[in-house]
Amino acid sequence: MASSIIRRHYPIPDLSFRDFWDICCRFQTVHPEYRNVYFTVDGLDSFIVLDEPEVSKVLKKLEGKENRVRKYSARFYTSRSQHSEGYGVSELQYRPANYERHLQGLNFYSDSVNKANYYEFEEEIYTNYPFIENTEPEVEFGKPCEVLALIIDIRGFSLFCEEPNIESPYTCGLMSAFYHMVNRSLQRFPPEMTKFLGDGVLAIWETTPADREIVVNVALEAAISLRNQWTQVQDSPHFSHGAPKSLGAGICFGLASHLEVGGDYIGRPINIASRLCGACPGDRVYVDRSVPNIPLHLKKEELVTHIKPYGRHNIWAFINKDA
Incomplete structure (x- = not known):
């Protein structure tokens, strides 16, 4: 071992x-x-x-x-x-x-x-040896903070992995390519936390009025450009058995809490970003309308989508590049 x-x-x-x-x-x-x-x-x-x-x-x-x-x-x-x-x-x-x-x-x-x-x-x-008995639960309520949450995942990944010719080493190759691709896209202004979620990635930035515009621009540009980068992964000779066809992404902004245990973040913006990511088609990026400082040069359309448990939700939809 x-x-x-x-x-x-x-x-x-x-x-x-x-x-x-x-x-x-x-x-x-x-x-x-x-x-x-x-x-x-x-x-x-x-x-x-x-x-x-x-x-x-x-x-x-x-x-x-x-x-x-x-x-x-x-x-x-x-x-x-x-x-x-x-x-x-x-x-x-x-x-x-x-x-x-x-x-x-x-x-x-x-x-x-x-x-x-x-x-x-x-x-x-x-x-x-005797131990000090401590029956009190260890409680940490977290530090409130303003965050931008970005979640990106691979569409149809679970079904793809069930195909008979797809073995775990091949899957690991796809995932490592995906993780490296996402990390590179975020390096202009790295997030406070990048968490791998199996077939997805969660990125969290703690924001202030001084850097909100930078963070929003980096997150949006990364999410929009990743489709073209994923096409390069699909076309790579390393992946002769193919790859899932598309990526989804959701972005939300608001107040959350930082949990020092595990260095994690918890809060509504993260939940909504996850729901938006799950709801959006593979050629779109869904952005909650609470997100400020949206770059004016990016084309978007106003939509309403249904996400559980929030119901009707107002969003902006951005088309992935080369879609």
Whole structure:
């Protein structure tokens, strides 16, 4: 099983350095390749111990100073040489109390640990150490913000993927071409968030009066020009089994909220952009009439469309280039 970056936090109270050392030993038992470890102890004013490999020396330097410890750290290395083949680093940290934005408890980080082996080590932690019980739900109400939401998706993608000659590697090729195409189209003024939605992409810009016009222009130009770019994907020799025929796009503007957990955005403009994207034909871009600063040089027509659960909705329809 491939290695990946692992980050964990365990709200464990009242660990001494000997307890921390015990956890480090359990980690090395499960991961014997990390045979080299260096301990650091941060005091309230300065380092008490810095990069010390011998536990006996750490214990000696800690005598009488346990109540002045801010953090214990242990850095594990697979080799003493950072230039050796397969060199890996893992780190355990323990904070006896909350400090600034850092929470009390045990933290783990690794860029080279096998997830299955780490699960075994984690079982040791859950089995042998008490956790701070927190039954209160963690609530974040989000930061209100003004946004422009653009959603683009590939029409008929699910049915296309059900064709008997379309395998998942081929589908991945189409999706990667689509994602790169959308990202390139938005780079003149990159959005705060670009989220891949399977056969679609959601782009969110936080806007202000100073940059609304730029954002609207970038989003509209990207959505309108993507049809021609998608035709180039369809004609590419990489996709000999064909590709879905068209793209849809919806754009809306208004107030939403930024959720720091996951870096996501939630709000009515995003919902409406999604509904407009689903309702528009493949040769159109549907734009909610709340969107300000529409470029005058772009041809548009006023329409009314039906979207759930909003019913009749006033929009502008823009024809994709080369449609």
